Amino acid sequence: MKEASNVTIHDPEKLSRDLTAYFERFASRNKGVHHALMSLRRGDGSFEWESAHGTVSPDGPPLTPETPYFIASVTKIYTAAAVLLLMEQGRISLTDPISHHLPEGLVDGLHRVGSEDHTSTITVRHLLANTSGLANFYEDRDSSGTTLQQRLFAGEDPTFDLDDVICTVRDEMKPHFAPLPLDAEGKRAFYSDTNFQLLGAILEYLTDKSLSELFRELIFAPLDLRETYLYGRGPAAQEDRPRPPLIWHKKKPMNVDRVMSCFGADGALVSTTADQHRFLQALFQGHLFARDQTLELMQERWNKIWFPMEYGLGLMRIKSSRLLSPLRPPPTIIGHSGSSGSWLYFCPALDLYLAGTIDQTAPRSLPFRLLIKILQIVDQASER
Numbered sequence: 300m301k302e303a304s305n306v307t308i309h310d311p312e313k314l315s316r317d318l319t320a321y322f323e324r325f326a327s328r329n330k331g332v333h334h335a336l337m338s339l340r341r342g343d344g345s346f347e348w349e350s351a352h353g354t355v356s357p358d359g360p361p362l363t364p365e366t367p368y369f370i371a372s373v374t375k376i377y378t379a380a381a382v383l384l385l386m387e388q389g390r391i392s393l394t395d396p397i398s399h400h401l402p403e404g405l406v407d408g409l410h411r412v413g414s415e416d417h418t419s420t421i422t423v424r425h426l427l428a429n430t431s432g433l434a435n436f437y438e439d440r441d442s443s444g445t446t447l448q449q450r451l452f453a454g455e456d457p458t459f460d461l462d463d464v465i466c467t468v469r470d471e472m473k474p475h476f477a478p479l480p481l482d483a484e485g486k487r488a489f490y491s492d493t494n495f496q497l498l499g500a501i502l503e504y505l506t507d508k509s510l511s512e513l514f515r516e517l518i519f520a521p522l523d524l525r526e527t528y529l530y531g532r533g534p535a536a537q538e539d540r541p542r543p544p545l546i547w548h549k550k551k552p553m554n555v556d557r558v559m560s561c562f563g564a565d566g567a568l569v570s571t572t573a574d575q576h577r578f579l580q581a582l583f584q585g586h587l588f589a590r591d592q593t594l595e596l597m598q599e600r601w602n603k604i605w606f607p608m609e610y611g612l613g614l615m616r617i618k619s620s621r622l623l624s625p626l627r628p629p630p631t632i633i634g635h636s637g638s639s640g641s642w643l644y645f646c647p648a649l650d651l652y653l654a655g656t657i658d659q660t661a662p663r664s665l666p667f668r669l670l671i672k673i674l675q676i677v678d679q680a681s682e683r
Contacts, residue, residue, distance in 0.1 A: 306650055307682045308346050314680040315348050321676060325669050326352035326657075332665070333547050334362045337655035338572035339677070342580060342645075349572060355544040356552070367526050367569050368543050368656050369559060371637025374568040375495050377518060377578070379427050379597065379613020380587060381502055384517050387589050391505060393424035393596075393612075400501040409433070409469045410478070417477050423501065426494040427612040430479040430602060434472035435491040436464045437565075442471040448638075452660070456554040459561050464496050481600070488602035488610045492565040499564025510563055522581050527570040531560025543569050546639045548660045566637065575643050575654035579634060583645050598633070617644075617667075629674040640666045649677055 308314055318339070326335040334353025340346070349364040385391045391400065396419060398406055410417040410433055417432075425431035437447050450457060475489045499510050506513055511529045519527055530543070545552040559567055570578075581587040588594055601609035601616055609616045615635050619628045632653070634644035640657040653673065657666050 306341075306648070308341075308677075308680055309682060310680065311346050314346070314677065317676055317680070318348050318673065319350055321672060322350045322669075323352060325672070329665065331547070331549055331659050331661065332657050333357075333552075333659065334544060335655070335657045335669075336362055336364065336366060336368060336544075336572065337653070337669075337673070338364060338576065339673070340576050340580075340652045342584065342650040342652065355541075359544075362544060365571060365573070366544060367541070367571050368641065368658065369530065369546060369555075369637070369639050370568050370570050370575065370641045370643065370656070371562075371566045371639040372492075373570075373575070373635045373637050373641055373643045374562070374564065374566045375613050376582070376635050376643070377514060377568060378495055378498050378502070378564040380582065381513060381517050382423065382427060382498060383588065383593050383597070383612070385502070385505065387593060391423060391501075393422065393427070395423050397421050397423060397426065397497060397501060400505050401497075402504065405500075406465060406497070409465060410474050411469075412474055412477055415477075417474070421478050423498075424481070424612070425478045426498050426501075428600070428602060429488040429490050429494055429604065429610050430483075431491070431494055432474045432476040432478055432489060433491050433493045434468050434474055435489070435493055436468050436472070436496070437492040439472050441467055451553060451555065451558060452548045454551070454554060456557045458557045461496060461500050464493060468493050486600070486602045486609075488604050490604045490610065492562070495565035496563065502564065518578070518587070522577055522587070524570070524574045524578060527568060527574045527578070529560075529563065530567045530569050531556075544656075544658050546658045546660065553660070572654040576652050579643055579645055579652055579654070583633075583647075627675050627678070629671045630678060632670070632674070636666065638663070642666055642670060644670070646674060649674070649681060651677060 322337060326332050336351045338349035351362040351364050353362050355362055406418055408416055421431050440446055502513055503510055546555055585591060597612040597614050601611055604610045607617050607620055614633055616633045618631045630646050630648040632644040632646045636642045638660055640659040644653045659665060
């Protein structure tokens with residue numbers, strides 16, 4: 300990786316025009332994109348660009364770069380950061396069994412493979428790295444043969460709590476593998492929202508504070524994130540806040556008012572691109588953690604989840620690959636995506652931060668096609 304200070308954008312004004320032109324073509328020509336929001340920033344402050352397309356809802360106001368939106372699973376970076384901040388304070392260790400930080404008996408029998416119960420061997424690190432092997436309560440099928448995700452796509456707006464998640468995963472789903480040792484060969488992982496539901500419970504049980512309070516204390520207040528909050532929770536979830544833009548599944552708007560507040564630590568945050576940039580820049584520029592080693596720990600080992608994704612501790616990585624774009628592979632990015640079509644990434648090679656959403660669940664490849672092209676445009680306009 301080259302030093303960010305060695306990257307120079309030849310003609311910032313032309314780059315802005317090129318980005319706007321492509322973004323508008325992407326948003327207007329893809330029929331599944333009902334609205335879109337995107338913002339780029341160089342880490343040294345030398346370049347900024349943002350654009351918004353469409354309306355908040357079919358009969359709603361126009362989307363603007365300041366519009367707060369559901370960031371979905373990008374929330375997982377914040378959850379991981381909260382756990383690691385408590386680790387720096389000496390209040391938790393990544394090697395701690397999760398049962399040490401949860402009410403007695405809560406997770407008994409949660410992870411059974413055949414006749415063997417592996418629950419006692421699941422550690423905090425397993426949850427952060429998605430290497431616990433636990434089933435995904437959101438995308439795996441329950442005893443009825445359906446998934447929670449399918450119910451949402453069909454128009455339902457269900458509610459659930461941690462007990463529901465645990466009962467479903469324990470009694471109606473099968474683990475994908477036994478919890479993996481840190482040095483396991485193959486470097487595989489299984490992406491599961493169950494892991495981050497449990498991390499949210501650990502955070503609340505350990506600190507005796509709500510997740511909303513803890514996020515505000517550890518992250519939002521220190522970084523001055525005034526437009527970031529857990530949807531449906533805490534004092535920030537008041538009716539005077541505008542509802543985030545609709546999330547769409549193909550041609551239908553989804554009803555997520557109740558379910559979104561249930562996701563909590565795995566996907567309930569609402570934020571703006573400005574707040575998103577501030578958070579991720581603090582993370583990668585050394586302003587969030589007390590020790591540089593903490594960020595290094597998040598990226599110490601990358602495990603495969605699905606091509607082209609790898610997973611660290613609460614972070615995704617998309618490595619440069621000619622399979623993504625044979626003629627000009629995009630540079631590697633690190634951050635997180637959400638199933639609602641949201642993203643927050645840092646591109647070390649370009650010292651570039653990318654935040655935004657298309658609020659569209661299908662096809663899943665759509666936001667990545669946008670990101671790849673945007674990265675290529677910036678890369679072509681840069682000298683490294």
